[in-house]
Amino acid sequence: MNSIPAIELHSLTVSYDNKPALWNTDYTLPEGVLAGIIGPNGSGKSTMLKAMMGLVQPASGYVKLFGQPLDAVRQRVAYVPQRSSVDWDFPVTVLDVVLMGRYRPGNLFRRSSAHDRELAMECIRKVQLEPFVGRQIARLSGGQQQRVFIARALAQQADLYLLDEPFAGVDAATEAAIMDLLREMRSQGRTVVVVHHDLQSVAEYFEWLVMVNTRLVAAGPVADVFTADKLQQTYGGSLSILSQVGELVRQQAHPVRETPRPPMP
């Protein structure tokens, strides 16, 4: 395992509409692990991924991936958004979407190369969607749509994969197939981080776990942190004071830091 962590969050605070969704979060995640992020609804799991991918601006703190800011390692990171975040009625085919995983600032204004097409086809085979290559994405089941998203991420050939609830609304067979893929990726040395909902499968799926409820409850090997005590802190009601303060901050348009956003060192 490399000494440089795949992910480092430093004092990360993110606000929506001035209400903090994630408070003062610090942790590092080693390279080459299959990790889960768990927490109740609205606890900042998705926000954490979005902050890592630069989709939301932190109110304070910073994120480093492979020891560098995102822009320096962008091609090494792939993001799978929640399936519900796009309009699946959009008139494109499975192949069209997966090919988007090959889009780079350098090839945007050219036809996709034969090599990119081959690679996209290979990724489509990996998620077992070969019979649906030319199918309009609107005519796929939920599980198939999720696999299209995963194939697009595979086509990016990244070292770090961030997946936002890939098992939401997916049948058991698809979940098992996706999980096999993720394990295979991990065994090839990739780092995989999954926002997850189902506590029952945590111990079986992941070796590393991040537990979050607007603040970080714990981050570490599953064996160390997946305990009754930590679960109570994550899902119990003990954070009501924090959410009350968050609501106050929003109502009074109060800053969460006296000096916003210090520069990244």
Add this chain to the structure above:
Amino acid sequence: MTDPNVLWVLGGVVLMSISAAAVGSFTLLQKRALIGDAVAHAILPGICLAFLLSGGKHPLVLLAGAAATGWLGLVTVEYLTRHTRLKGDAALGLTLSVYYGAGALLLTSIQRSGAGAQAGLDKFLFGKAAAMVREDVLLFAGLSAAVLIVLAWIYKPLTAVIFDRNFALTAGLPVRRLEQALSLLTVFIIALGIQAVGAVLMAALLITPAAAARYWTHDLRRMLVLACGFAAVSAAAGAWISYLLPRMPTGPWVVLALTLTAGISIAAGSDRGLAAAWQRRRQNRRKIDRENLLKCLYQLGEADGQPEAMRLHSEIAARRDMPPARLRAALHALRGEGLLRQEAGRAGLTRAGAAAGSRVTRLHRLWELYLTTHLDLPPDHVHEEAEAIEHILTPEIEAALESKLNFPSLDPHNSPIPAKRTLP
């Protein structure tokens, strides 16, 4: 048609409409269909100001003025949506009316001053393509073609941005610049088109072809081709009519032709049109009728142990309430499929028909059992639902149901579940 100018104008309007339809397809997919309307209205004060400042109506000068306030209108909408509590629709409505009001004010004062009649600026309200001279047409056609070329150039990344903006951002695509490019093209094509169809109706030229095309296809490339085709035909028709009837403005006729296209598409579109939906419903109903008939004959046979016996139509009708015309149609269709034998007033299943009837019965009873054992519904509540579901269960679901129910032999009403047969 002796005037050679006619063909030039016709060509120019058609080319402009094609570009507008292509640009409009993307704004429609972006779910910003109304932005074109706001821009079209925001253009009016720009044209008036350009006229007042330059003292003439050189097309390039007017175009520059139009593009300037059009862009300003767009920026206003985005600013209002982003930095105030106003939602998108309110921001659009506000911008549209304020700019248009300012434009109408300027236009009135120009006409009062007496310069307006000579300027003919009022044609910008409803458009008058016929008034364009050949040099203008060449310029406008050239610029429309340029819009189309730029759009083709950014097609690939623009599609990715519109489909999944967040993903495009994370992949390092120049999202903001692509969105700005589309906005610029929108402003530009509207500024061009306003001469031909006017401020009030320009939005229709942008959106209607794309909306109509969506009823025919689920493929972006085909949708673009269709939208451009609809726009071209409608524009040609509109421009032609405004020539034949000299006092007629072009815009309303183009829009009328477009609306007709959209109407036909909504009714007859092959992908999601009303006729296609009706056809699907009818096919489903017929399939249900046929399967119900098979099931009915099979169950009559279950009662007397003669599944392939000939039975009177009245005996069938007594068990299965179905309008006579639909019964006849179903009998006819089943005979055509070789599942039924018919002779005067009587019908009976063939061997294949009995197998098909046993499958429907089997699915019905499997589903009833599933509802009672796995969803805890009382046995007297499951029949109605099974009546509908029996027609859509696939062989895969059938197999899954069977193994989940541990290969049962009786349904909740103690009727036997027929064994699986290979359909001949």
